[in-house]
Amino acid sequence: MAVTGVIFVLFVLAHMYGNLKMFQGAESFDGYAHWLREVAYPALPHQGVLWILRVTLLASVVIHAYAAFTLWSRARSARQQRYVVKRSLQQTYASRTMRWGGVIILAFIVFHLLQFTTMTIEVGGSFDSPYHRMVAAFQPEHWWVYAIYLIAIILLALHVRHGVWSALATLGLSTKKREVGFNAVAIVVALLLLVGFMATPTAILLGIIK
Numbered sequence: 001m002a003v004t005g006v007i008f009v010l011f012v013l014a015h016m017y018g019n020l021k022m023f024q025g026a027e028s029f030d031g032y033a034h035w036l037r038e039v040a041y042p043a044l045p046h047q048g049v050l051w052i053l054r055v056t057l058l059a060s061v062v063i064h065a066y067a068a069f070t071l072w073s074r075a076r077s078a079r080q081q082r083y084v085v086k087r088s089l090q091q092t093y094a095s096r097t098m099r100w101g102g103v104i105i106l107a108f109i110v111f112h113l114l115q116f117t118t119m120t121i122e123v124g125g126s127f128d129s130p131y132h133r134m135v136a137a138f139q140p141e142h143w144w145v146y147a148i149y150l151i152a153i154i155l156l157a158l159h160v161r162h163g164v165w166s167a168l169a170t171l172g173l174s175t176k177k178r179e180v181g182f183n184a185v186a187i188v189v190a191l192l193l194l195v196g197f198m199a200t201p202t203a204i205l206l207g208i209i210k
């Protein structure tokens, strides 16, 4: 879980950074989208790096979900009797929402790919330019698209906060003193994702990016 989790965090941080190029205008963002498809050509075929990334991410999703399910069923069978009184003193809100959060994030990714990769769901019209596709999607009249992204990114931030914390505790030798530092790193990464991802749709919604 920790290793695939680290792959996701690196991917979302890079994706978030790429999205911020929307603030530099159409040429910058579309140029970046084009570069993503052509990088390493002709050493690799067109979209070669993109496909390596897609396969890595897909494999990571499968392993991450399988590991989550295995851990959950192992914990369930270890506890022969169900809890009579469920106590959640040690559990944070994020750790309790990991399972449902994960499922909703997965559903969001399906929606997101249908919207921006396969373009099966077109919001606000059909455009060749990824920049204009983004601007059209987050216009105020499609407020529900903004709401879906906001909910998904909040859940992602909560998921990552707990995930980063437990990955650091799993991979590193956890001590009480270190846990304070791990927690701080987890909160910083989660806040960075929340603010960094929502900056672009919010700027479009407010008419700052046109």
Ligand code: HEM
Pocket: 012, 015, 019, 033, 036, 050, 054, 057, 109, 112, 113, 116, 117, 130, 134, 149, 153, 156, 197, 198, 200, 201
């Ligand atoms: C505000 C949040 C987000 C926005 C505005 C956004 C926007 C985009 C856009 C415009 C593309 C297409 C880029 C292109 O055509 O070159 C894209 C692709 C993608 N995004 Fe996001 N994204 C967001 C969040 C996320 C999150 C949270 C994840 C994963 C957890 C994610 C996963 C992906 C993936 C896997 C692709 C497909 C890459 C491909 O195979 O072509 N995105 N995103």
